[in-house]
Amino acid sequence: MGPGKVPAVAPSDLPPPGPASAPGTNALVTAAPGVVRTVRGTVVTASATAVMGRSSPPPAGTPGAPRSLPSPTPGPICGFPAPTDTVTARQLWGQERAITGNRQTGWTFADAFVAEDEALLWARDQAHAAGLRPVSPATGAVLRMLSATVDAKAVAEIGTGTGVSGIHLLSGMRPDGVLTTVDTEPECQQFAREAFRAAGFAANRARFIPGRALDVLPRLADGGYDLVFCDGDRMEGLEYLAESLRLLRPGGLVCFEGVLADGRTVESGPQPVEVVRLRELVREVRESPELIPSLVPVGDGLLCGVKR
Numbered sequence: 563m564g565p566g567k568v569p570a571v572a573p574s575d576l577p578p579p580g581p582a583s584a585p586g587t588n589a590l591v592t593a594a595p596g597v598v599r600t601v602r603g604t605v606v607t608a609s610a611t612a613v614m615g616r617s618s619p620p621p622a623g624t625p626g627a628p629r630s631l632p633s634p635t636p637g638p639i640c641g642f643p644a645p646t647d648t649v650t651a652r653q654l655w656g657q658e659r660a661i662t663g664n665r666q667t668g669w670t671f672a673d674a675f676v677a678e679d680e681a682l683l684w685a686r687d688q689a690h691a692a693g694l695r696p697v698s699p700a701t702g703a704v705l706r707m708l709s710a711t712v713d714a715k716a717v718a719e720i721g722t723g724t725g726v727s728g729i730h731l732l733s734g735m736r737p738d739g740v741l742t743t744v745d746t747e748p749e750c751q752q753f754a755r756e757a758f759r760a761a762g763f764a765a766n767r768a769r770f771i772p773g774r775a776l777d778v779l780p781r782l783a784d785g786g787y788d789l790v791f792c793d794g795d796r797m798e799g800l801e802y803l804a805e806s807l808r809l810l811r812p813g814g815l816v817c818f819e820g821v822l823a824d825g826r827t828v829e830s831g832p833q834p835v836e837v838v839r840l841r842e843l844v845r846e847v848r849e850s851p852e853l854i855p856s857l858v859p860v861g862d863g864l865l866c867g868v869k870r
C-alpha cells in the first residue's frame with residue numbers, strides 16, 4: 563500500500579518499539595487528537611499532551627505531574643525537580659534513580675511533542691519493516707528546526723533510509739530548497755521517494771543519489787550546503803566530518819545521528835570498534851577549531867557543530 567492510502571493507526575498496527583526501548587516500558591501516548599501511539603519510554607500516559615496546554619504544572623501526584631523527588635537543597639523550583647547540579651554525592655543513590663526516570667519521561671514527552679503525519683508514520687513503518695532505525699520523532703523535530711534556523715536551501719543527507727529524516731529536513735527548509743540524499747540501497751530510496759510525495763513535496767525538492775557516501779560526497783560542491791546530516795555508516799563518522807567541513811558554507815551545520823549508541827559511548831569498559839569510532843568523532847567535533855559544538859540528547863544522541 564502506498565503512503566497516501568494509510569489506514570488509521572491503531573496500536574496493534576504499529577511496529578514494535580526500536581531496540582532502544584526499555585523492556586516492558588511501552589507507554590500509550592496521545593500524540594495528536596485521535597491518534598494513539600506507542601512510543602519509546604516509560605511512565606508517560608495519555609495526559610502528556612494535555613500538560614502542554616496548562617499554564618501551570620498540575621498538582622503532584624496527578625497523571626502528568628512532575629514527579630516529586632527526595633528533596634535536595636534547594637527544594638523543587640516551581641514544582642519541578644531541582645537542577646541536577648545540586649545533587650551531591652551523599653544524595654546520588656536515590657536522586658540518580660529518580661532523575662533517570664524523569665529523563666526517560668522527558669524523552670517520551672519530547673517524542674510526542676510534535677505529532678507526525680501519515681506520510682511520516684508510513685515511512686517509519688517501512689523503516690521498521692526493513693530493519694532500519696529511523697530518527698526518533700524528537701530528533702526529527704530538532705532537524706526540522708535546525709534546517710529552518712539556517713534557512714536551508716541545500717541540505718546533504720547521508721543515509722536516506724525510507725525518508726523519515728528527509729521529510730523532517732524538507733519540512734524545515736526553504737520552499738525552494740533541495741535535499742541531496744545518499745544511500746547504498748536504492749530500494750530504500752524508492753520508499754523515501756514515495757513518502758516525500760505523500761508528504762506533499764514536489765519531485766524536484768529531492769535529489770536521490772545511490773551509492774556509498776564516501777564515493778558520492780567528493781563529487782558534491784565545496785561550500786554549497788547549509789546543513790549536512792550524517793546517518794549512514796557509524797564507522798565512517800570521521801570521514802563524513804571531513805567531507806562535511808568541505809561541503810558546508812560558513813555558518814552551516816553538520817549533524818550526526820546516533821552518537822550515544824544506546825549509552826555505550828559514555829559507558830566505561832571495553833566497547834566494540836564502532837563505539838570507539840563514535841567516541842573519536844565526539845571528541846573531534848568537540849575539539850575542532852572549525853566548529854561550535856553541541857551534543858543534543860534527543861533520540862540516540864544528535865551531535866551538532868556549526869562551521870565557523
Ligand SMILES: C[S@@+](CC[C@H](N)C(=O)[O-])C[C@H]1O[C@@H](n2cnc3c(N)ncnc32)[C@H](O)[C@@H]1O
Pocket residue numbers: 689694695696697720721722723724725726727728744745746747750773774775776793794795798
Ligand atoms: C539508520 S538508516 C537511515 C535512516 C534515515 N536517516 C531515517 O531517519 O529515515 C541508515 C541508512 O544508511 C545507509 N547506509 C549505510 N552505509 C552507508 C554508506 N556507506 N553510504 C551511504 N549510505 C549508507 C543504509 O542503507 C541505511 O538506509
